[in-house]
Amino acid sequence: MAKASDTLWDLAIAEVEKRENADDDGKRAEVWERSVLFMGNKNGGKTTIILRCLKREEIPKPTLALEYTFGRRARRPDTPKDVAHFWELGGGTSLMELIRIPITSNSIRTFAVVLVLDLSKPNELWTTMEKLLQVTRNHVNKILAKLEKTNPEVATEIKQRMRNNLQRDHPDYELVDPFPIPLVIIGSKYDIFHEFDSEVRKIISKTLRFVSHYYGASLVFTSKSEALLLKAHALVNHLAFGYDKSKSLSVDHSKPLFIPAGMDSLSQIGPPPASDSDIAKLRANTPLELWKKVFEKTFPPKSSCDLQDTRDPAQDLQYAEHEVDVMRAQKKQELEQYKRNASKSWKEMDFGSD
Numbered sequence: 363m364a365k366a367s368d369t370l371w372d373l374a375i376a377e378v379e380k381r382e383n384a385d386d387d388g389k390r391a392e393v394w395e396r397s398v399l400f401m402g403n404k405n406g407g408k409t410t411i412i413l414r415c416l417k418r419e420e421i422p423k424p425t426l427a428l429e430y431t432f433g434r435r436a437r438r439p440d441t442p443k444d445v446a447h448f449w450e451l452g453g454g455t456s457l458m459e460l461i462r463i464p465i466t467s468n469s470i471r472t473f474a475v476v477l478v479l480d481l482s483k484p485n486e487l488w489t490t491m492e493k494l495l496q497v498t499r500n501h502v503n504k505i506l507a508k509l510e511k512t513n514p515e516v517a518t519e520i521k522q523r524m525r526n527n528l529q530r531d532h533p534d535y536e537l538v539d540p541f542p543i544p545l546v547i548i549g550s551k552y553d554i555f556h557e558f559d560s561e562v563r564k565i566i567s568k569t570l571r572f573v574s575h576y577y578g579a580s581l582v583f584t585s586k587s588e589a590l591l592l593k594a595h596a597l598v599n600h601l602a603f604g605y606d607k608s609k610s611l612s613v614d615h616s617k618p619l620f621i622p623a624g625m626d627s628l629s630q631i632g633p634p635p636a637s638d639s640d641i642a643k644l645r646a647n648t649p650l651e652l653w654k655k656v657f658e659k660t661f662p663p664k665s666s667c668d669l670q671d672t673r674d675p676a677q678d679l680q681y682a683e684h685e686v687d688v689m690r691a692q693k694k695q696e697l698e699q700y701k702r703n704a705s706k707s708w709k710e711m712d713f714g715s716d
Contacts, residue, residue, distance in 0.1 A: 394444040397469050398602050399461065401451040401494050402478030403486060407550040411478065411584070412448050414591050415598045425452030428460045435603045446602035455490055458497040465498070467505050471516055474544035474601040481555035481583065484566055484661040488654060491573065495541070502542045527578040527624040534628050537649070540578030544623075546597045547574050552585040552618050560616065562660075565635045567615040569657045572634075575626040576650055583618035593620050635660075 400408040409422040416433045429450045434443040449464040451457060465473055475498060479487055509517040524540040549555070549570060555563065574581035584594040599605040612620040613630065634641060634656040646652035 396472045396602055397447040398474050399449045399464055400476045403480035403490050404454040406478045406480040408450050408478045415595050425450050427452055427457055444603055455493045461498055470505050476546045478548045478550050480551055481549045482551040485664050488657055489663045538576050544601055545579035547579050547581050548594050549583040552583045564615045565660055571631045572653050578623055580623045581619055581621045590618055
């Protein structure tokens with residue numbers, strides 16, 4: 363209700379806010395907020411995909427550690443814009459512990475992960491995927507364990523939502539192990555991958571199909587091609603802004619894959635790409651472990667040190683600042699002294715999940 367003291371400007375602001383916060387029935391429209399974490403191979407194209415989704419014409423720059431940006435979209439005209447928080451983890455697998463920053467008990471209910479795997483580097487593929495998903499899953503499970511004590515309804519809702527990606531009458535319902543939060547796997551650099559031998563492409567494609575289906579994830583192959591970027595864009599928009607899922611499907615190994623979560627099956631994927639005798643010799647406790655051993659027999663993984671980003675951004679001359687560098691050197695000395703005096707090593711310390 364307007365007051366006598368209100369100026370014309372005050373009344374105008376109040377009217378705009380009223381219109382922006384109301385839906386067609388005059389009721390306040392709910393603003394949704396979601397968060398998406400991009401992680402994967404170094405130089406795998408994560409930044410390019412994010413910029414494309416946000417429709418920003420910028421030249422991608424290397425991601426140093428953990429970077430943040432956001433996007434806003436309105437579901438329909440004259441309604442408040444929903445907000446999507448985009449986080450990007452740089453350094454391949456070298457900075458995995460930073461996932462604790464964006465994934466918290468407050469954000470987990472609306473959180474999703476996009477794993478970008480460089481199809482042109484098959485020898486790094488499984489190690490990168492396994493390490494990043496394992497660390498993320500362990501962290502999310504810790505948060506869920508806490509929520510089961512403090513807010514069991516939310517914990518149950520999150521777990522049930524992931525199970526809903528696969529219908530109960532699906533033949534694989536009891537055989538898969540869904541990731542605890544929504545997951546999209548993007549195979550990047552398809553233009554290079556397409557030049558590989560057809561049998562090599564088939565092994566990699568079948569393996570990623572299995573992993574995606576096993577984790578209840580969506581899978582898409584992309585490149586700099588506008589048509590392929592749009593397909594990846596559609597899956598990310600579903601996570602970030604709640605847009606409808608795409609109904610298209612492509613499982614032909616000679617073409618770019620596009621398989622939304624829940625639309626594949628173990629029978630369609632087939633067995634691991636190895637002879638029956640070779641499979642019989644492999645010792646594995648889970649289907650995932652079996653596929654890993656078959657895949658790594660063809661593509662031996664690089665050692666962990668090869669996948670680490672050894673460059674220290676703080677030593678990069680383009681970021682040099684004298685006062686900051688002097689203070690940093692002092693703090694580094696203090697840290698080394700603390701580590702020598704601490705009763706427990708850094709690895710034994712519990713920094714908490716949030």
